[in-house]
Amino acid sequence: DQQVKQNSPSLSVQEGRISILNCDYTNSMFDYFLWYKKYPAEGPTFLISISSIKDKNEDGRFTVFLNKSAKHLSLHIVPSQPGDSAVYFCAASGGTYKYIFGTGTRLKVLA
Amino acid sequence: NAGVTQTPKFQVLKTGQSMTLQCAQDMNHNSMYWYRQDPGMGLRLIYYSASEGTTDKGEVPNGYNVSRLNKREFSLRLESAAPSQTSVYFCASLKGAEGAGGYTFGSGTRLTVV
Numbered sequence: 001d002q003q004v005k006q007n008s009p010s011l012s013v014q015e016g017r018i019s020i021l022n023c024d025y026t027n028s029m030f031d032y033f034l035w036y037k038k039y040p041a042e043g044p045t046f047l048i049s050i051s052s053i054k055d056k057n058e059d060g061r062f063t064v065f066l067n068k069s070a071k072h073l074s075l076h077i078v079p080s081q082p083g084d085s086a087v088y089f090c091a092a093s094g095g096t097y098k099y100i101f102g103t104g105t106r107l108k109v110l111a
Numbered sequence: 112n113a114g115v116t117q118t119p120k121f122q123v124l125k126t127g128q129s130m131t132l133q134c135a136q137d138m139n140h141n142s143m144y145w146y147r148q149d150p151g152m153g154l155r156l157i158y159y160s161a162s163e164g165t166t167d168k169g170e171v172p173n174g175y176n177v178s179r180l181n182k183r184e185f186s187l188r189l190e191s192a193a194p195s196q197t198s199v200y201f202c203a204s205l206k207g208a209e210g211a212g213g214y215t216f217g218s219g220t221r222l223t224v225v
Contacts, residue, residue: 004153009151036216041218041219042218043203043216043217043218043219044154044214044216045216046214049213091213097142097159098144098169099156099213099214100156100170101146101153101154101155103151103152
């Protein structure tokens, strides 16, 4: 049973436009969420996080939104750049020192 | 400033062979983890060590063993490799309680079992 779901395996966006990546979770005990970015042949790198006490967190071009009632979070990238092309993973934790990852969404930003 | 270092980067094993994947971190982090990444499956937790001297099973522990050798090092052992263990393995560390930044990952070990 997948506790963290990313239902879109891939997404293509034009350079300069907004990219929206979505993530759903089922476990109401999750209270901390992360987004990671992964390039081929590299380990995932941390992008942005959000705690359940917030509904939005912003860092430059990246914003994460959390809707606790819907158990849904999204990552917005504005404006999208070709260098943003990568696989994005969301991850969730419920204070257990373990993160559960989604299956990833491959973002392609078209120049 | 190496972060998390994994060795080897690539490995081909025959079915039934054994091997140990090594991981070391130089950030004085308390917790260490082993994940595997498979197409369409995301990153799945194999084993983790919340602190030196402790280890616990994750989502997919069967066929693996781990050793938290000291605070820096956390190894993953395949006693009798199977084709189903063909995957990319990532080691990660976490400073302590959840906080900004989450895991720091190594660059991965690509393992093929034939």
